[in-house]
Amino acid sequence: MKILVPVKRVLDYNVKVRVKADGTGVDLSNLKMAMNPFDEIAVEEAVRLKEAGVATEVVAVSCGVAACQETLRAAMAIGADRGILVETDVELQPLAVAKLLKALCDKEAPQVVICGKQAIDDDANQTGQMLAALMGWPQATFASKVTLAGESTTVTREIDGGLETIELKLPAVVTTDLRLNEPRYATLPNIMKAKKKPLDTVKPDELGVDVAPRLATLKVAEPPKRSAGVRVADVAQLVDKLKNEAKVI
Amino acid sequence: MAILVIAEHDNQSIKAATLNTVTAAAAIGGDIHVLVAGQGCEGACNAAAKLAGVAKVLCAAAPHYEAQLAENVAALVVANAPGYSHILAPATSYGKNVMPRVAALLDVAQISDIVAVEAADTFVRPIYAGNAMATVKSADAVKAITVRTTAFEAAAEGGSAAVENLAAGADLGLSKLVGRELTKSERPELGAAKIIVSGGRGLGSGENYHALLEPLADKLGAALGASRAAVDAGFVPNDYQVGQTGKIVAPQVYLAVGISGAIQHLAGMKDSKVIVAINKDPEAPIFQVADYGLVADLFAAVPELTAALS
């Protein structure tokens, strides 16, 4: 069984975001980039399935600029067998990525695609579901447990207020939530090995996909600063405010 | 122009998130239709029909909609999409699951998690975990949108829309529900709680933390959280921690007790709707973000607050 894992290169989780002074976007120049944390969980899950003998091959895919190769190498250092870079300088939005992934799924015929549930940059939370729709496959989003058996997979999902377990026919798309696993630390020998694993590069037009963005970003601004509210004199006034002004209790 | 709102419901009733989504639809402007896909969902349909501003409720009842799994619901929405300029769902685990599927099948972009409507095609949405706000304009004929529920008021009752039955689509047979296990613990989970009572080092000890905050949290049906200082001091375990290195939360009410409000902590709770701070230090940074601040000795104020809520 082949598993495909899309991985996205994003601003490192620890690096503070800064909105550009001219409001055209977020400043990313020369900043530290890293693999989207949810995608790291996806790679880890796929590699564990391979180590458990359920999967036979784990293919990592990244869509974007040439530097996404580093992200693919990081995925291979965790244990992915090879990488595919869909290289473009165009700003990619989730629908375009889903179409690129569909083209690769048509070629690679994986049984399972494991995606991060969302990227920590655009916070869209769309790509996995869109890919499933385009493929006509079932989906299990926000997975906290994945069991593969024969023709189907059983996935426990994190839903508001609890957990839901569903059974999907394969092939299927699974998207990861935080609690699915804790990714391993890549070791030096594995980072060294990853440098020698195969990495293919294709272009969107070779896959016949139009990746033109559908949404135009007009402006990016800092979030409104929270300002101090009022000081209450005592507990009674606090309760009154919460009940009658804020109406939250 | 007509807007379709995909209702989140449990067949008997409408989930609160739907009410906020209806308000977002009203902000866009146009006839609002609410789709209820379920099984034995008359209760939910009738509740939707009573919402102010709703022109029509579309009821699609079939056994394969009972669990409201994404594959069948998305197909139903797409089949009924013609004629709608906007399709909205709440940005809950339900809406986030279904809507991208709808968007992809319609070959349109989705605008996720909107917090404001600037124009019928232009919306504001948070990116980078809310550290930046993007204003985006959609060029697509149909706008597929999920709505951040805390950014819009709940729609009030007062409507009397007609409920129209919709033909169910075929069961795609791709997925099935095995079971749901809703958290039954009396204490809601930190990430999902509507109210959070959070304690800091000002409580002085783990015993004080539990003795003072648990009764208050019980009264409010609140989850318990803590600052990193309280976790570091060993009052409570790691998974209580709210903040940059802990959980990022955005409840309706965040009650910070004895928390000074280091920026790392603020980064984890600044999106809460209402922030209440109780601290004896009037200079504590937490007061700079608190909607209601009480400068008081927490050892007196917290029991008094707990008692006042009885």
Added chain:
Amino acid sequence: MRESMEFDVLIVGGGPAGLAAAIRLKQLAQDKGTDVSVCLIEKGAEIGAHILSGAVMDPRALSELIPDWQEQGAPIKTAVTEDRVIFLSETGGRQIPNALLPDSFHNDGNYIVRLGNVAKWLGEQAEALGVEVYPGFAGAEVLFDEAGAVKGVATGDMGLTREGEPGPNYQPGMELHAKYTLFAEGCRGHLGKQLEAKYKLREGVDPQTYGIGIKELWEVPAERHVPGLVVHTAGWPMDSATYGGGFVYHLEDNLVSIGFVVGLNYTNPHLSPFEEMQRYKTHPEIRKYIEGGKRLAYGARAIAAGGLQSQPKLVFPGGALIGDDAGFLNAARIKGSHAAIKSGMLAAEAAFDALGAERSRDELAAFPEAFRTSWLHAELHKTRNFKPYMKKGLWMGSLLFGIDQNLFGGKVPWTLHNSADHTALKPAAECEKIAYPKPDGVLTFDRLSSVFLSNTNHEEEQPCHLQLKDAGVPISVNLAQHDAPEQRYCPAGVYEIVQEEAGPRLQINAQNCVHCKTCDIKDPTQNINWVVPQGGEGPIYQGM
């Protein structure tokens, strides 16, 4: 059992010194048509993540290493256009006429850089030459062979619990063996410290003396920005007995680098370098450059300032200390990156020749010899008395250094000596408390919102990387005698005295640490031992 790998040369630390050594080795191998395997490890999450410097860079060494650095796209763009040295009083300032300044204060031909970006670029050059560059791996332990020579280092274990037991994600460290290991950890490297002790490298030299530099990067309104302007200040807010000074460097793109350095031989335990930096920005001569601007980044780092007479022996069997690990910084010139690069090149040349002669794990005596005849030695020799003069106070020190440099050109027949910084603190009771102003949230800030901008991060579930030799000393000595100075000298709020029912307790917030090493230097009884946390942790400076 840990896995191991063999290299010709292992380099610990990816700053200017380590990267220059790596590049030089590969260049020499290319020139000679031979192959040298070079591995470089760096504890930061990427190359440059732990680099923090002013910085005005003298390109001399870089031009020797990579003569066409300009064509190669080095991020070295802003030539110094003007030098200003200002003596500050509390409310005003007097600029020293440039004609009176010692040569060491002239920056014609130098560049204002973001040294982290320069390091990142050097890292790319090194990788392109075939150096195996591994950021995210900390050198945790020196390895010795049976003969007592250094045979490499072990990287740190990952995934240990707080108690030091293997956790669920445990990955043991790896042994990296080499014929020669170059230590380029920067100032007060924790392995360098062990090597100095083991091989008695400090015998016969003065103790090293240090400063702590605190730096912020600001984006300022265009009308306040003077690209290429270099401002150095002395005087306020330091009293005249305390060594310290500030800088304002105008970079490109409306960016201004602003910082303050306090000599760690300060005596008043109430002094807080962090708060000195904060109030420094409120001085009219300084605020005029940053008012209306936005602070983008914050960080801190100790620097070695002792000069030649504090430099340890550079070599030992199996390796060498290079860059600021060996104290190559030129405090009088307020710059060290050129010295770091040059020292790395010299060590690389010595190592390359030794490898060519099939030697291994012996002393690279050719490195200190080459240093002694280099321009770098001449430069450091000329300014060697700067820091000791400054111990005599700002005015007397400046006067004496001025005479030394301007009248004698540094060729005075005497060399002054340094003493260890941790011995300098007086009892708190004998010293005046310093009333620092409250942060205004506009120009001045508190520690934690500052640390936030260093992007620092440490996994909480791991052994504390700030080790106390004696857990009682923070209360029985530091608090009792010096009012717990670590609360103030730590620029990251790592150390806090917490009052509990059982009495005061030292709380160590190791997650905040920005790896500046000040605690390891200044703790009065040397009770704090700084060791590396998990690789890839600590600050993630972006072009600092």
